Amino acid sequence: MSDLLERLRGRGWRMTSQRRVVAEVLDGEHVHLTADEVHVRASAKLPEISRATVYNTLGELVSLGEVLEVATDGRAKRYDPNAHQPHQHLVCSGCGAIRDVRPQGNPLSDLPAEERYGFTVEAVEVTYRGVCPSCSG
């Protein structure tokens, strides 16, 4: 993530303190924050940052392919900075915790041609649901 800002600058992204702060907040492993959580954490570093800017910046990062949008429940979308490593998600039904996981094989190949109904299938999202150790203990 540290070279993210460099990469974006190279792509003509204008660097502002707001964008820098949003990028910093999204740094890390197994990070799946909602826009609102990003706003809270960004505000801690840069109190004047507005909600609209957080939404704008997240949207741009998604368009640029640097962040993934994850919708594991019907509530707010979550933003996953782990965009350059293919993975799926494991979600705790108790507390909502999310882990990135890497299943074996390629789930795309599990859909036989006769189940594709003429679609050109391009991607697959897998969400495993279960109970995490803290919630089952």
Next chain:
Amino acid sequence: MSDLLERLRGRGWRMTSQRRVVAEVLDGEHVHLTADEVHVRASAKLPEISRATVYNTLGELVSLGEVLEVATDGRAKRYDPNAHQPHQHLVCSGCGAIRDVRPQGNPLSDLPAEERYGFTVEAVEVTYRGVCPSCSG
């Protein structure tokens, strides 16, 4: 779906015209309506039915395991009456059409123990994304 009402009555469900209409609207194959769409169609049969009742009834059907909630985009949840036959979804990125599909094998077994982080994994949802014949033509 025709015996759904019988089954629910047997479970102590009080039968009302509103609930009957919502159940009727959800009948069929590859049905994935939003709550609002259910409300529109139910209103055609029973004009006085309220939005709140549609939400209540859908929520009850989901709790009872008779209908599945599907969140394929960040927008409104969709309701899938095909709850008694395990399946996954194939979604068109163009028009949003949804088909029920049955992948080979059990996607749950693709997640090795060392990728479960101590979770008790109970279910898996798979969403295939692609372009349908109408949209690619």
Next chain:
DNA sequence: TTCTTGACTTGGACTCTGTCCATTGTAGGA
């Protein structure tokens, strides 16, 4: 059949998530 009652429905207010837009501010090149 009528009565009774607790479950169900209603509609409007409210919350949450996200978008839009006119105005103000500023990064970065000239």
Next chain:
DNA sequence: TCCTACAATGGACAGAGTCCAAGTCAAGAA
């Protein structure tokens, strides 16, 4: 340093869903 196009702001707005107090009614009891 100055310009200006791009970015940030915040407040209004929209869509999806929940909540609640009051009114209604399904279905068992008499």
